Amino acid sequence: MAYLVFARKYRPGQFDGVIGQAHITRTLANAVSSGRLAHAILFSGPRGTGKTTVARILAKCVNCRNGPTTTPCDQCRSCREITAGNSVDVFEIDGASNNKVENVRELRENAKYMPAQTPYKIYIIDEVHMLSDAAFNALLKILEEPPAHVLFFFATTEPNKIPITILSRCQRHDFRRVEIDAIIDHMEGICSQENLEIDRKALGLIAREADGSIRDALSLMDQIVTCSGGEITEEQITDILGIIDRQIIFDAADALFGRDMEKLLSICGLLYRQGRHLMRFYAELIEHFRNLLVVKMGGSGKALTGVPAHEKQIMEKQVEDISEPWLNQILNTLFEDEWKIRQSVSPRHAMEMTFFKLFQIRPAMSIDELIEKIDNLRQGIAPEQPEQKADAEPQKAEASTAAVEPVETAETEAPASEQDPAQQTPQPVPEDDGPASKMPEPAAPLSNQETWEALKSRIAEKSPALGACLSEGELKKITDDSIEIEILAAGNANLLNRKKSIASLESICGEFFGKPMRVGIDIKEKENSPRRQKKEARHLEEEALNHPLVDAAVKTFNGKIVDIKILPTGGKTK
Ligand SMILES: [Zn+2]
Incomplete structure (x- = not known):
């Protein structure tokens, strides 16, 4: 038995077997079932994506003994002949080698006669953009008044080379590059039918190389299967195809x-x-x-x-x-x-x-990271390098040196907190001294709001950047082991949702509450601020229009008001 390449052996015979072009097959199936198929259809798109395959299926749909149907039987004479490529009423023409005006004239003569056995005479012209100008002109004549029994299906990889006069008489369908995962799935199916052992990663290499073309993928698979026996590895594929692993x-x-x-x-x-x-x-x-x-x-x-x-x-x-x-x-x-x-x-x-x-190149930092870094410097804290503690201790008094040298974090050592440069920033809640809160507080229980305010101060003290982000935050919910904070999406609010920020917040909260706490940040979109701005602007405009000075100016110069501009500072108008 002659060896049949995969691309031909597994060429789909039905619309639902076509990979990755559902937007086209669905439309065509609808056109067939509603009897609204155009007389000239152009299939454009990258090579190997199924253009002529779809043209052939469509030919079967209209010429099947049970037709017109969206699921041709594949059994009747017409279906079988179209699949084999020898139907007397379906002509597959290669536009590249039949591109002369004589070829199209001949086609026109032939098209006059009724089909021999089926309802339609169908001309499938591949690479139609290769026709000469004269050939296109000859084709145009028949497209202008196509006989009722004739259908044209054109395929092209370069629709921009087709004259607009032809394009405007065609219904056009654009094929897409097939997604890589869809190609891999398809090849995997074929592998299991062929009892081939190629794993998904190896198939991925082939699919990548095929660049969206099913036909290319299957041709490459042929090549690999022919070159190697038994199990096929990634290494073999990179070797055979000369590609980079x-x-x-x-x-x-x-x-x-x-x-x-x-x-x-x-x-x-x-x-x-x-x-x-x-x-x-x-x-x-x-x-x-x-x-x-x-x-x-x-x-x-x-x-x-x-x-x-x-x-x-x-x-x-x-x-x-x-x-x-x-x-x-x-x-x-x-x-x-x-x-x-x-x-x-x-x-x-x-x-x-x-x-x-x-x-x-020194790795660039994002703004968020920069802010964080500055924070740490301001506090004289560099949590990633705790080993230099001994040297750093005496330098704490001079803020500028402390800012450069990595210093142990304050919370690990109780007495250090008294001299900590963090003390230089105002501390609204003095009783919340770092290490003290590790012990459960015997004082009267605080209300949720009071707890929140105290916690905010603690955060601001430990990390000014996070504190600044949270300053407008609201306490949404607090439970035994979690705290949920709501904040408007503004400024650097996004900084809060970074893994690192959540981790530092959780560590501060854990220390504050004396137990592990999960922290949830809910960033709320601003709702009314643009609306409020608009309202304010309208108000200012009215005010300007009614101002006596404006009125006087208009009268003096015998002018009229063309435009009102709101200046950014203080809302002055002119
Ligand atoms: Zn049939």
């Missing part, structure tokens, strides 16, 4: 983040020895950092279509502790240097120079 891209990014220059250089060396395309590695690295930035900025789904689901999770983990500005800096540098590497006589060394440059 995904793990290498992740490792390279890790090396950059971890400032591990040796590791990064050894990756470059390895790729070089394996004869991999270094520019390709560089391009994939750029793409990876672009995706990492998208992940860091909270993007997902549509912005990350080329990334399979299992990689998204690894990416999230990879950027967890990396700041957005730093990612931005890396991406920028990679982009800026691309042309230098491309033009260099020694791309490997040019690439290494870019990496050296990246290692010299």
Whole structure:
């Protein structure tokens, strides 16, 4: 038996077997069942996404013995002949090799005659954008007055090359690149039918390479299956296809983040020895950092279509502790240097120079982190380096030195708190001295509001930034082991929802209440402030219009009021 390539063997014969183009198959099925199929339909989109496959299914739908139907039987003569490509009424024409005006004239002559066995004569013209101008003109004549028994299905990867006169007579459907996970699913299904052992990660490599094309994915799979026997590994796939292992891209990014220059250089060396395309590695690295930035900025789904689901999770983990500005800096540098590497006589060394440059960049901090850092400096607290306690103690008296040297946190040592520079800032609730509250207080129980005020002071004292964010906060709920705070979305309110902030709040609360407390922050959107501003503006305008001076000015100059501007300071009008 002749070997049938996967793309042909598993070509779908029904609309519901078409992958990733539901927006088109649904519309076409509706058109068929309601009898409103257009006489000329254009399928455009990237190669290998199912354009001619859909055209063939559509031909079966209208020419099936049970037709018109949205689920052709695949049994009748017409269905079988269309599948085999030898129907006497369905003509598949390659536009690239039949692009001359004579070809289209011939088609026009032929189209005059009624179909031999089925309701419609159907012309499927692939790569229709390849027709010559004269051929398009000839085609236009028949599109202007198509015989009732003729249907045209055109397919193209470049719809912009088709004259507008033709386009305007076609119903157009745009095929999309198929999402990577859908391609992987499809290949997985075929693997199980073919008894092939290729795991999802390995299939991911193939799908990535296929760049949204089902046909390309299946052709690559053919190539791999032919080249290797038995179980197929990621390594075999990268070797056969000459592509870069995904793990290498992740490792390279890790090396950059971890400032591990040796590791990064050894990756470059390895790729070089394996004869991999270094520019390709560089391009994939750029793409990876672009995706990492998208992940860091909270993007997902549509912005990350080329990334399979299992990689998204690894990416999230990879950027967890990396700041957005730093990612931005890396991406920028990679982009800026691309042309230098491309033009260099020694791309490997040019690439290494870019990496050296990246290692010299100091990781940029986000505004939130900066504020936090300044806070810590102001307090003379650097919680991450507790080992320098002994040196730091005497310097506490001079605020400026204390600000530079890392100092042990106040709460771990009781007597230190008396000299702590934190004392320099006003302390509204003096009785709440750090260590004292570790003991349960025997005094009369405070009301919730009083507790909240005291807690706020404590927070402001421990972390001015968090304190400032919370100053307008309201206590929403307090239970035995949790506290919920509500705050308007303004200024730096978002700072509160960072993991680190919650952790410090919980630690302050735990100390304050003498037991572990969970902290919940509920950021409320501002409701009435823009409305209030508008109302205020209207009020000011009215005031200005009625002002006697304005009235006098208008009369004196015999003018009229064209516009009223509200100035930002004090709301003066003119
Ligand atoms: Zn049929």
